[in-house]
Amino acid sequence: MAARRSALSALASAAVLAAPLALAGCTAGSTAIVAGGPSTLAVGFTAEPQNFDFTTTDGAAIPQALLYNVYETLVKIDSDGEITGGLAESWDVSDDRTVYDFHLRDDATFSNGEPFTASDVEFSVERVKQDWTISLQSGMDVVDRVEVVGEYHARVVLSRPSNSWLRAMTTRIGAMFDPSGVADLANDPVGTGPYDVESRRRGDAVVLTRNPEYSRPGSPRPEPDYRTVVLKYYADATALNNALLSGGIDVISGVTAPDSVPQFEADNRFRVLQGTTNGEVVLAYNNRRAPLDDVRVRKALTYAVDRKALLEAAWGGRGELIGSMVPPTDPWFEDLSGEYPYDPDRARRLLREAGHESLRLNLRIANLPYAVSSAQVVAAHLKKVGVTVDIEPLDFPAVWLQQVFTDGDYDMSIVQHVEPQDITTFGDPEFYWGYDSERVQRLLTEADTAPPREYIADMRRVARTLSDDAAANWLFLFPNIVVAKNEVRGLQANQVSESFDLTGLRRQEPS
Amino acid sequence: MRGNLVVGGALVGVVVVTALVSLLWTPLDPQAVDASVRLLGPTSQHLLGTDKFGRDVLSQLMVGAQTTLYVGIVAVGLAAVAGVPLGVLAAMGPRWLGELVLRTSDLVLAFPALLLAIMLAAVYGASTLTAMIAIGVATVPAFARVARAGTLQVLSREYTLAARAGGRSRWWIAWRHVLPNVSGMVVVQSSVSFAMAVLAEAALSFLGFGTAPPTPSWGRMLQESQELLAVDARLALVPGLAIAAVVLGFNLLGDGLRDRFDPHLEARR
Numbered sequence: 001m002a003a004r005r006s007a008l009s010a011l012a013s014a015a016v017l018a019a020p021l022a023l024a025g026c027t028a029g030s031t032a033i034v035a036g037g038p039s040t041l042a043v044g045f046t047a048e049p050q051n052f053d054f055t056t057t058d059g060a061a062i063p064q065a066l067l068y069n070v071y072e073t074l075v076k077i078d079s080d081g082e083i084t085g086g087l088a089e090s091w092d093v094s095d096d097r098t099v100y101d102f103h104l105r106d107d108a109t110f111s112n113g114e115p116f117t118a119s120d121v122e123f124s125v126e127r128v129k130q131d132w133t134i135s136l137q138s139g140m141d142v143v144d145r146v147e148v149v150g151e152y153h154a155r156v157v158l159s160r161p162s163n164s165w166l167r168a169m170t171t172r173i174g175a176m177f178d179p180s181g182v183a184d185l186a187n188d189p190v191g192t193g194p195y196d197v198e199s200r201r202r203g204d205a206v207v208l209t210r211n212p213e214y215s216r217p218g219s220p221r222p223e224p225d226y227r228t229v230v231l232k233y234y235a236d237a238t239a240l241n242n243a244l245l246s247g248g249i250d251v252i253s254g255v256t257a258p259d260s261v262p263q264f265e266a267d268n269r270f271r272v273l274q275g276t277t278n279g280e281v282v283l284a285y286n287n288r289r290a291p292l293d294d295v296r297v298r299k300a301l302t303y304a305v306d307r308k309a310l311l312e313a314a315w316g317g318r319g320e321l322i323g324s325m326v327p328p329t330d331p332w333f334e335d336l337s338g339e340y341p342y343d344p345d346r347a348r349r350l351l352r353e354a355g356h357e358s359l360r361l362n363l364r365i366a367n368l369p370y371a372v373s374s375a376q377v378v379a380a381h382l383k384k385v386g387v388t389v390d391i392e393p394l395d396f397p398a399v400w401l402q403q404v405f406t407d408g409d410y411d412m413s414i415v416q417h418v419e420p421q422d423i424t425t426f427g428d429p430e431f432y433w434g435y436d437s438e439r440v441q442r443l444l445t446e447a448d449t450a451p452p453r454e455y456i457a458d459m460r461r462v463a464r465t466l467s468d469d470a471a472a473n474w475l476f477l478f479p480n481i482v483v484a485k486n487e488v489r490g491l492q493a494n495q496v497s498e499s500f501d502l503t504g505l506r507r508q509e510p511s
Numbered sequence: 512m513r514g515n516l517v518v519g520g521a522l523v524g525v526v527v528v529t530a531l532v533s534l535l536w537t538p539l540d541p542q543a544v545d546a547s548v549r550l551l552g553p554t555s556q557h558l559l560g561t562d563k564f565g566r567d568v569l570s571q572l573m574v575g576a577q578t579t580l581y582v583g584i585v586a587v588g589l590a591a592v593a594g595v596p597l598g599v600l601a602a603m604g605p606r607w608l609g610e611l612v613l614r615t616s617d618l619v620l621a622f623p624a625l626l627l628a629i630m631l632a633a634v635y636g637a638s639t640l641t642a643m644i645a646i647g648v649a650t651v652p653a654f655a656r657v658a659r660a661g662t663l664q665v666l667s668r669e670y671t672l673a674a675r676a677g678g679r680s681r682w683w684i685a686w687r688h689v690l691p692n693v694s695g696m697v698v699v700q701s702s703v704s705f706a707m708a709v710l711a712e713a714a715l716s717f718l719g720f721g722t723a724p725p726t727p728s729w730g731r732m733l734q735e736s737q738e739l740l741a742v743d744a745r746l747a748l749v750p751g752l753a754i755a756a757v758v759l760g761f762n763l764l765g766d767g768l769r770d771r772f773d774p775h776l777e778a779r780r
Contacts, residue, residue: 237738257738259550259563312546313564367637367719369738376564376725380544391724395633 038507039227041488043500044240044249046256048233049206052197053185054172055132060418060498063172064253065206065231067499070111071191073174074102074121075166079275079492081329083166087116087176087192097161097451098144104152107221109213110178111196121154122146124177132173139168163448163455164421171420171498194224194503206231208502225506237369244270250488253500255481256369258316264483272483275493276320278327279418279478281370283378284404286411287471288434291356298470299340300350301412304385305378306342311476314373319476324463325423327477329496332459336467347385360388361411364404366396371414374475378414405432416478420496423459426466435471516767519702522760526753530580533573541570542725550743559749562735568749571727575750578728579757582643582712583705589647590654590704595697597651598658599685602666612659616652624649624711632720639728642721646711650704657700661693695772702765706758713754729754 047061054062068076074088085091088102108116128140142162147155158165168174181190189197194215195208208229215223232249234240237257243249244264255261264270285292285301292298311319320328323336351359363379365371372393379389389412394400396415404410413432417425427444429436440462447458466472480495490504538558545565553560559568601612628645635641665671665688674684715721716730724731729750736746 238740241741259739259742263741309544309546313544313549316563372719372724373564373735376542377544379725380542380564383542393637393719393723395637399633399636 039225040230041226041228041251041502041505041507042230042232042249043251043253043502044232044234044243045253045500046234046237046240048203051186052189052200054134054175055127055185056134057186058134063498064500065208066189066191066193066197067172067175068193068497069195069208069229069499069502070189070193070197070211071172071175071177072108072193073170073176074104075170075174077167077170077497079329079494079496081331081494081496083170086170098158100156100158100166101149102154102156104154106152107216107219108192109216110181110190110192111211111213112178112181112190113213114178114180116176116178116192117151118148118154120176120178121156122148123179124175125156127177127182128173136168136171136173139165139171139173161449163450163452167421194221195229198228204233206233224503226502229502229505244483244485251482251484251491253482254495255483258318258479258481261316261318261481261483269486270483271486271488272481273491273493274318275480275482275495276328277418277478277480277495278329278420278422279416280322280325280327280422281319281374281414281416281475281478282325283374283473283475284410284413284415284433285470285472286408286413286432286434287436288408289411291354291359292361292411293434294354295469296350296354297356297359300347300354300385301382301387302340302470302473303343303350304347304387305381305473305475307337307473307475308342310374310377310381313377315370315476315479318481319479322474322477324467324474325417325426325472326459326463329494330421330459332456332463334460334463336463339467340470340473344381344385351385351387358386358388360390362390362392363412363414364392364394364400364410365414366400366416367393368396368416370416370478374414378412378475408432408434414475418478423462423466426462426471433472435466435469437465437469437471440465513767515763515770519760519763519765519767522756523764526576526757526760527580529573530576533570533577537567537570537573539567539570541566541574541727543567550739552743552745560743560745562732562746563739568732568746571732572729572749572753575727575729575732575753578639578722578726579709579712579754582639582646582722583708583761585643586646586650586708586712587701587704589644590650591697591701593647594651594654595658595690595693598655598660599662599689599693601655602659602662603681603685603689609659612655616655619649620652622649625714628711628715629718629720632715637715637720637723639722639726642712642715645715646708649711650708653704654697654700657696658693661696662689665689665692695768699765699769699772702761702768706761706765709754709757709761713750 049061049065050057052062052066073086075083076086078084087104087108089105090103092101102121104118110116125140125143125146128137142158142160142165144157144159149155176192178190194211196211198207198209200206210224210227215221234243240252241260244252261272265272285298287293307321311317311321321337323339326333363375365375375391379391382389394403404413424444425431426433426435427441443458443462447455450458480493482491484491487508488505489508490506492501543566547565548561549563549565551557551561557567559572562568597612601609624646627649628642631641631645671684671688674688712721713730716728717734721730722728732750733747739746
């Protein structure tokens with residue numbers, strides 16, 4: 001059930017990310033003018049955090065603002081998907097891969113002045129297991145106990161080997177807290193990161209200022225270039241674009257109106273960075289329901305959609321074709337986008353074989369821009385092979401979650417799955433895919449406890465099996481498009497972590 | 512004042528003819544997606560260019576006229592069929608019934624029509640049907656009020672009093688005298704309500720609560736072009752002008768018809 005729960009949270013995060021777009025144009029959004037100055041940076045977002053407590057509140061907006069910036073983790077994930085040191089300078093793994101020894105840095109201090117030590121690791125990990133209520137909390141289930149070996153040496157013992165645990169420690173569940181700093185998490189976060197929350201104007205902005213404890217004289221940790229970072233929230237994509245054009249903000253954290261990007265590319269005041277995310281836009285087939293329980297029908301539908309043209313038409317050609325439930329930053333990525341080349345004749349043949357000269361299917365989609373756009377292309381392409389598609393946009397998240405996700409009452413659907421490593425959802429036959437493959441379930445279970453090399457190989461096999469079974473149609477990988485004023489440097493093109501990482505940002509004077 | 516009637520009639524006529532033609536013929540398939548010709552400006556092949564899916568804007572605009580008229584006719588028809596008898600009943604029936612109808616219509620009028628439509632769409636799914644029903648329900652009070660006012664006028668006329676004195680039943684009077692005499696006002700109200708229904712449908716589709724894709728709708732054409740405003744304003748301009756023309760047309764037509772039907776205005780001039 002763990003897979004199911006975590007995937008639900010993925011959708012919930014997607015909801016937070018994308019829900020405001022549904023009402024694009026209704027509200028003007030953020031209005032206050034940011035007091036500029038070279039040491040202040042203003043970054044625009046579309047989803048605002050409800051509060052600052054990601055231990056009990058789901059959604060992507062809180063870790064996006066706080067993780068790595070306010071809260072730090074033992075290990076981080078870099079923009080290529082590699083795990084690197086954070087509060088732990090190094091770590092050793094025992095031969096049986098159940099004991100992790102973390103060697104902590106000795107110069108980290110919480111914003112309330114308390115030093116960061118191994119007992120904080122024990123406290124934080126235990127707290128995830130006991131007090132956290134969000135679904136991601138289950139990622140810590142595999143931990144048996146934490147031992148404080150020395151002041152800066154923490155040992156985590158797992159109940160079984162797990163390949164996914166260390167990676168999970170780079171997400172919000174790996175955030176390090178101070179026992180005296182958790183009294184009011186929703187309003188007053190206390191972390192070791194370079195920034196501290198100064199103020200919050202609901203519906204408008206969150207202001208972060210430099211954490212004076214972060215960098216002491218002589219410390220190898222450099223002070224952040226920007227003393228103040230204002231996170232500004234806009235209700236819709238157009239308002240966000242206009243804010244950058246009019247100088248109200250310096251950076252757009254993620255453009256969600258891809259056809260508006262050329263106006264920034266043509267303007268030499270701005271730089272556009274395009275990279276990958278973990279968000280697979282999936283055309284889901286209801287594997288449980290006739291006629292989609294027939295692999296020939298699923299393959300036919302997959303051959304019938306020209307994904308390259310779809311990406312071009314629906315999302316301005318921005319994004320990547322993937323072919324399975326794996327973003328390119330996962331270590332087991334393999335390009336399977338060529339597996340089902342566009343071939344309407346073959347699709348028609350397969351449909352005829354399966355006994356469906358003509359077919360009528362519903363397409364119950366999330367009422368969000370990427371889904372509505374993609375659905376229209378899917379419907380147009382399937383029409384050419386004799387499949388009539390009834391597009392039904394459902395209010396997201398509430399109605400979609402109930403009808404499609406919970407009740408499984410749909411033929412096809414389109415939604416973006418944003419959670420890292422959500423390929424594991426295919427191992428849960430109860431998940432809304434309705435995909436019940438004994439082989440995939442076995443491979444996934446084996447993979448998590450297998451030695452690292454076999455882990456990669458097993459996961460590749462899972463991805464390939466999913467593609468062979470046409471378990472779903474992976475339309476494209478959602479792009480991460482960051483637009484910034486020229487002088488802002490150090491931005492990451494790929495959005496791999498849950499954080500909008502401010503730590504490497506610096507200002508470069510135009511020469 | 513004949514100008515209103517002529518201009519309004521002409522604008523509405525153009526839309527009706529466009530919708531009828533599009534039933535049989537459009538320059539290209541309005542739903543045909545072709546990424547290789549996306550976002551083209553006007554060419555000989557695509558007189559109004561193409562949208563981000565490479566669909567022909569002119570063909571979409573033509574079929575969108577169907578959607579617009581369809582929603583308007585059904586919503587206004589629904590409102591008239593329910594509203595007019597209610598209004599007549601409120602004027603001719605027992606006093607408590609009249610009060611009930613009036614107060615209920617106040618209630619419905621106080622409730623924003625768009626909100627009602629969004630609620631219905633959230634519960635029953637976004638579709639042209641839910642949009643039409645919601646707009647129709649929200650328009651019922653307008654017709655009920657017009658019909659009630661008209662009925663009260665007719666009831667005070669000599670011929671009605673004579674009929675009553677002659678022992679005719681209420682229903683006979685309603686059928687023979689009231690309905691024919693209020694019909695003019697109902698036609699005027701229909702024209703004005705039609706304009707509002709067109710706007711409401713466009714707003715709902717813009718918000719994603721109206722006509723489901725891929726059926727072309729002017730409101731959705733507007734919405735899809737919103738993010739492209741800075742890139743190609745033509746895409747927003749075309750459906751925007753179409754909506755404006757229809758709304759203006761029906762309003763002018765309503766004004767013109769009122770001048771014709773309302774004897775008081777005639778006398779004053």
